[in-house]
Amino acid sequence: MTDPQPLVKVNNLVKHFPVTRGVILQRKVGAVRAVDGVSFYIDRGETLGLVGESGCGKTTVGRTMLGLYPASSGSVIIDSHDVCCAKIKEMKVIRQKAQMIFQDPYASLNPRWTVNAIVSEPLRVHKLINNDRDRSERVKELLMLVGLSSRLVNRFPHEFSGGQRQRIGVARALASNPAFIVCDEPISALDVSIQAQVVNLLEDLQDKFGLTYLFIAHDLSMVRHICDRVAVMYLGLIVELAERNELYEKYLHPYTKALLSAVPIPDPKKDRARQRIILSGDVPSPINPPTGCRFHPRCPIAGEECRIEVPVWREAAPGHWVACHKV
Amino acid sequence: MSHLLEVSDLRTRFHTAEGTVFAVNGISLHLDQGETIAIVGESGCGKSVSMLSILRLIPIPPGEIVSGTARYRDHDLFQYTENEMEDIRGKEISMIFQDPMTSLNPVLTIGRQLTESLRAHLPMDKKAAEDRAVELLEKVGLSDPRQRLSDYPHQFSGGMRQRVMIAMALSCSPSLLVADEPTTALDVTIQAQITELVAQLRDQYHMAIIWITHDLGVVAGLAERVIVMYAGLIVEEAAVDELYEDPRHPYTLALLAALPRVDRRRDRRLKSIPGAPPNLLVEPHGCPFAPRCEYLIEHCKDDNPSLTQVGGAHTIACWIDIKTGKPR
Numbered sequence: 001m002t003d004p005q006p007l008v009k010v011n012n013l014v015k016h017f018p019v020t021r022g023v024i025l026q027r028k029v030g031a032v033r034a035v036d037g038v039s040f041y042i043d044r045g046e047t048l049g050l051v052g053e054s055g056c057g058k059t060t061v062g063r064t065m066l067g068l069y070p071a072s073s074g075s076v077i078i079d080s081h082d083v084c085c086a087k088i089k090e091m092k093v094i095r096q097k098a099q100m101i102f103q104d105p106y107a108s109l110n111p112r113w114t115v116n117a118i119v120s121e122p123l124r125v126h127k128l129i130n131n132d133r134d135r136s137e138r139v140k141e142l143l144m145l146v147g148l149s150s151r152l153v154n155r156f157p158h159e160f161s162g163g164q165r166q167r168i169g170v171a172r173a174l175a176s177n178p179a180f181i182v183c184d185e186p187i188s189a190l191d192v193s194i195q196a197q198v199v200n201l202l203e204d205l206q207d208k209f210g211l212t213y214l215f216i217a218h219d220l221s222m223v224r225h226i227c228d229r230v231a232v233m234y235l236g237l238i239v240e241l242a243e244r245n246e247l248y249e250k251y252l253h254p255y256t257k258a259l260l261s262a263v264p265i266p267d268p269k270k271d272r273a274r275q276r277i278i279l280s281g282d283v284p285s286p287i288n289p290p291t292g293c294r295f296h297p298r299c300p301i302a303g304e305e306c307r308i309e310v311p312v313w314r315e316a317a318p319g320h321w322v323a324c325h326k327v
Numbered sequence: 328m329s330h331l332l333e334v335s336d337l338r339t340r341f342h343t344a345e346g347t348v349f350a351v352n353g354i355s356l357h358l359d360q361g362e363t364i365a366i367v368g369e370s371g372c373g374k375s376v377s378m379l380s381i382l383r384l385i386p387i388p389p390g391e392i393v394s395g396t397a398r399y400r401d402h403d404l405f406q407y408t409e410n411e412m413e414d415i416r417g418k419e420i421s422m423i424f425q426d427p428m429t430s431l432n433p434v435l436t437i438g439r440q441l442t443e444s445l446r447a448h449l450p451m452d453k454k455a456a457e458d459r460a461v462e463l464l465e466k467v468g469l470s471d472p473r474q475r476l477s478d479y480p481h482q483f484s485g486g487m488r489q490r491v492m493i494a495m496a497l498s499c500s501p502s503l504l505v506a507d508e509p510t511t512a513l514d515v516t517i518q519a520q521i522t523e524l525v526a527q528l529r530d531q532y533h534m535a536i537i538w539i540t541h542d543l544g545v546v547a548g549l550a551e552r553v554i555v556m557y558a559g560l561i562v563e564e565a566a567v568d569e570l571y572e573d574p575r576h577p578y579t580l581a582l583l584a585a586l587p588r589v590d591r592r593r594d595r596r597l598k599s600i601p602g603a604p605p606n607l608l609v610e611p612h613g614c615p616f617a618p619r620c621e622y623l624i625e626h627c628k629d630d631n632p633s634l635t636q637v638g639g640a641h642t643i644a645c646w647i648d649i650k651t652g653k654p655r
Contacts, residue, residue: 053514054485161603191369192541196585196599203596218514221544225587225597245592262519263589264544268567270590271548278523279516282484 005080006041007212008065008180013038013074015057015064019287033286034060036236037074039313042180047206047213049227049244051220051259055283057236058216062182065214066098067091078180096126099173103185105165109157115168116153119143122175142171146201163194170201180212188219199226220263224248229319232256235294236286238313242320252316252327255295293325301326329401330357331535332381332503337395339373339380339559342388346608350376352559353394360502363529363536365546365567367582368556371604374539377556378505382420383412399503418448421496425508427488431480437464437491438476441498448499463494467524486517493524500532507539522549543582547571552640555579558605558615561634565641576643577620614646622647624654 016031034057042048050058063069065076067083076083081094099122102108109118119139122128129135140150146167157165166186173181183202187195199222205211217223223230224244231241232255240253251257258277265271279298284290290297296306303326311323339351351373358364366374379385381397381404397404404415416422424430432440441463442456451459457476464472467490480488489509496504506525510518526549529536540546546553546567553570555563555578563576574580584598602619605611614620617627626646634642635655648655 053516163603191604192543192582192585193369193600193604196597197601199597200599220515221587221589224589225593248589259516260589262515264515264518264542264547265588265590266544266547266571266583266586267588267590268547268571271544276519276523278519280520282486282517 007044007079008042008214009075009077010041010061010065011039011075011077013061013064013076014072015060015069016072030287033236033289035064036286036289038233038236038238039074040231040238040241042212042214044179044212045206045210046229047215047227049223049230050214050216050233051218051223051230052233053218053259053283055235055286056233057286058233059184061233062100062184062214062216066100066182067094068100092126096122096128096176097178098180098182099176099178100182100184101166101169101173101186104189105162105169106157106189108169109165111157114154114156115139115143118157118168119153119171119175122172126176128176138175139171142175143168145174145205146171147197161194162190163197166190166198167201170198170205174205174209177209178211180214182214182216184216185218186215187222188217195222202226220260232259235283235289237294237323238321239295239324240320240322242317246317246320250317250320252320252322253295253324254299254301254326258300293323330398331360331362331400332356332358333396333398334377334381335396335398337377337380337397338393339376339385340391340393342391347610348607349610350559350607351380352611354556354559354561356554356561356564358503358535358537361529361533361535362552363538363550364552364554365538365540365550366554366556367540367543367546369541369604371607372556373559374556375507376559378422378507378537378539382416382422382505383407383409384416384422414448417444417496417501418499419501420503420505421499421501422505422507423489423492423496423509425511427485427492427512428480430492431488433480436477436479437483441476441491441495444495445498459498460494463498464491466497466528467491467494468520469494485513486520489513489517489521490524493521493528497528497532501534503535503537504529505537505539508541509538510545511540511542518545525549543571543586555582558607558611560611560615560631560644562616562645563641563643564634566639569639569641573641575637575641575649576645577622577647577649578616580649581619581621614644622649622652626654 014037015035016033018028019030020026021029052058064071071084078098116139119142120135123135143150148167187198215227227244230244230247231238234255240256258279261277292308293306293311296302305325311325313323316322335355336353338353341348368374380392441460445451445456461472510521550567553567554561557578563579581600600619605615613629614627614631617623632644632646634644636642646654
């Protein structure tokens with residue numbers, strides 16, 4: 001009984017942040033083109049990875065998808081609700097179905113609230129359980145689900161370690177029974193031994209509840225491990241998208257290639273033997289992105305047409321999408 | 328020939344309101360001229376504190392170096408006066424830190440900060456120091472170095488700031504560079520640039536490097552020898568190839584098993600290490616890894632194993648032979 005429709009569809013999503021000058025009049029003098037037209041879908045129960053360097057717009061995609069930023073244009077459909085033109089009432093329904101796990105487990109929990117208050121907030125806001133006693137039962141159940149003792153409900157966030165706090169964040173995200181969760185770098189602030197714990201927890205919960213994830217990360221090794229398909233972003237655009245093994249083994253885009261070659265391998269012999277592509281310079285400013293292909297100033301194989309013409313987003317192999325003139 | 332740096336039985340504690348933090352609990356290590364070693368461990372394992380102790384950068388109080396010696400070129404750094412120590416820091420031993428934003432002064436220009444250590448350690452006038460600063464910035468791959476001298480840290484990107492930090496650390500051609508997670512805050516592409524740069528400069532200046540990191544991936548291609556720390560103790564030490572091919576301590580083994588590989592298809596769930604990192608407010612008793620160890624035997628809880636050789640230069644602190652699962 002699978003639904004043929006993908007759970008999440010993003011179509012030509014654009015998010016520009018205005019750059020203003022002046023304190024009172026705030027004239028608009030430009031725009032940070034954080035996301036400049038991305039399209040993808042995520043099937044039910046699937047995990048889509050979104051990778052790229054910092055400043056490439058991956059977090060903005062996640063936040064705009066949940067309506068935390070209003071989109072400049074384009075559409076985001078989550079389970080047949082359009083996030084971009086939803087009114088307050090519909091937005092509430094969407095927020096119940098789509099949740100987020102944040103990167104920094106220290107900043108994303110209110111330090112003055114107990115675990116009970118934090119985890120039960122979605123239940124109160126969405127009026128899912130109106131009885132105090134039932135609600136605290138549900139909180140205990142959620143804590144056990146994420147591997148925390150239910151005795152900890154009256155503790156405050158500072159009493160927990162980073163990994164435990166991230167588990168509280170996961171419990172909060174699960175409280176409203178969502179179908180879709182945006183995981184925005186959920187493990188990058190954690191120690192290696194704890195990262196594996198949280199990743200395994202996310203996988204278990206996915207199996208249990210049929211969750212759909214958008215997994216935003218810059219750790220390409222972890223993304224290969226956890227995601228079904230992976231999208232690579234560069235300066236506000238997706239440059240390549242494919243099934244994980246296809247992407248990691250038969251990558252087409254020169255940026256994907258450079259990114260993968262830069263990932264350290266915990267195997268000295270292999271690490272020394274392989275060819276590294278060191279990209280020169282930094283990611284250009286999204287206020288004034290390069291013309292043509294945005295990667296051309298750093299691209300080792302860029303040609304004349306790359307400077308002038310924007311490459312088209314095309315399907316190079318079944319399910320393998322890429323935007324590059326040279327492949 | 329004696330070693331460039333030889334640390335023995337270093338113990339550092341912090342006396343805080345919550346109690347005594349047992350940060351470093353007796354570590355010994357050595358390093359030769361031009362050698363690169365890596366110290367690997369999770370946050371709170373004492374890897375940074377041990378290096379800061381050696382450089383005497385621990386605030387005392389609340390810190391206290393309870394015991395130990397740190398012999399650098401046959402002189403104990405702990406016996407030096409503060410003035411003598413200032414001559415060593417920056418000139419003989421330099422350090423680069425994790426966060427290039429907080430370790431640069433935001434209200435001083437890059438030029439001012441770069442020339443500061445040059446003029447403090449070397450007999451240079453302002454002009455000569457500036458020329459040297461330009462040369463250094465060029466070496467670390469900054470374009471238009473002369474113009475950039477008058478820029479402030481916020482005008483640089485993260486990778487560029489780390490390059491400036493490296494230029495600063497190298498300014499007096501130190502013999503030993505201590506790099507404390509220099510690439511942790513950076514993207515993989517920039518991380519690759521920086522490690523490449525450090526390796527290049529190392530060969531050029533014949534510097535010794537201590538690279539502190541939590542990432543077993545980064546050091547694989549860089550270090551010659553790896554030291555794994557846990558709860559303020561060294562638990563394993565081996566040549567880099569041997570450590571990755573044949574890890575002998577349960578903690579090292581578990582760390583490697585917890586890492587997904589970018590070059591391999593997924594074949595299993597990640598093996599996580601149960602439990603949480605140790606509480607350093609309690610004086611260690613027995614093996615600190617025992618509560619999380621899958622090879623645990625009764626003996627581990629009472630008696631902390633000391634480092635013993637398991638072949639060549641490979642040492643571990645463990646009662647168990649993980650190959651057989653039986654006590655050694």
